[in-house]
Amino acid sequence: MRNILAIGKREFSAYMTAPIGWIILCAFVVLFSFFFVASLMFYDQASAEAVFNPYQADQLNLNDMIVVPLFGNMQIILLLAAPALAMRLIAEDRRTRAIDLLLTSPVRSSEIVLGKFLGAIGFATVLASSTLLYFGILALLGEPDPGMMLSNYVGFILLFGTLLATGLFASSITENQVVALMVAFAIGLLFYILGWIGGSMDEGTLKTTIEYLSMVSHFEELQKGVLRLQDIVYFLTFIGFFLFATTQRVEALRWR
Numbered sequence: 001m002r003n004i005l006a007i008g009k010r011e012f013s014a015y016m017t018a019p020i021g022w023i024i025l026c027a028f029v030v031l032f033s034f035f036f037v038a039s040l041m042f043y044d045q046a047s048a049e050a051v052f053n054p055y056q057a058d059q060l061n062l063n064d065m066i067v068v069p070l071f072g073n074m075q076i077i078l079l080l081a082a083p084a085l086a087m088r089l090i091a092e093d094r095r096t097r098a099i100d101l102l103l104t105s106p107v108r109s110s111e112i113v114l115g116k117f118l119g120a121i122g123f124a125t126v127l128a129s130s131t132l133l134y135f136g137i138l139a140l141l142g143e144p145d146p147g148m149m150l151s152n153y154v155g156f157i158l159l160f161g162t163l164l165a166t167g168l169f170a171s172s173i174t175e176n177q178v179v180a181l182m183v184a185f186a187i188g189l190l191f192y193i194l195g196w197i198g199g200s201m202d203e204g205t206l207k208t209t210i211e212y213l214s215m216v217s218h219f220e221e222l223q224k225g226v227l228r229l230q231d232i233v234y235f236l237t238f239i240g241f242f243l244f245a246t247t248q249r250v251e252a253l254r255w256r
Contacts, residue, residue, distance in 0.1 A: 007115025086167025155222030
């Protein structure tokens with residue numbers, strides 16, 4: 001455990017001191033701010049129109065019109081941010097031959113992978129924390145559902161972790177960070193659009209299977225404030241699979 005924490009601390013520090021970490025953090029805050037302001041303007045417009053329509057006024061609430069759309073837009077941001085964060089984790093070490101030092105030290109391959117993943121998750125938590133101010137503003141202006149917000153944050157971390165695990169695997173198969181970025185983005189996009197593919201199919205076993213494999217279908221349940229065990233298991237299984245695959249790849253590098 002000590003080795004994992006040491007590697008995780010090193011990777012987290014690298015994010016906080018390298019330009020890529022601050023670029024991603026600033027871009028994330030700017031994009032989230034844009035979506036937040038756009039959601040507020042839409043809610044304000046709908047509220048103004050509801051003055052003349054009492055039925056429409058009853059349908060207005062912060063959860064459905066601001067909280068859920070915000071986290072829905074964050075899926076798109078994560079599809080781009082996670083591969084950018086993960087692309088350097090192993091690819092850079094391979095390019096600079098720093099991986100040789102790790103592989104010849106008394107550290108297991110699984111500890112190397114878990115440590116790097118832990119550092120990336122730590123930075124993902126920083127990104128999530130940067131959004132708390134906006135929901136604090138919502139709490140002052142209205143009454144957003146705390147349970148729904150908690151469920152959305154759980155979904156955010158699980159989805160981010162899933163995409164980071166994918167990116168970590170992509171980073172382990174090449175020394176080129178750009179290639180790692182493209183591979184990770186392609187895999188994430190594939191599992192993202194599976195829900196659209198399944199939605200256009202006729203009812204049946206294939207449709208059910210494809211929709212289950214889609215990240216969107218599981219994240220949408222968390223967006224609604226529903227914490228289902230099967231959704232959490234889906235993301236954790238996905239993370240575990242790619243961390244295992246990355247561990248095997250790092251182990252292969254040890255014996256090359």
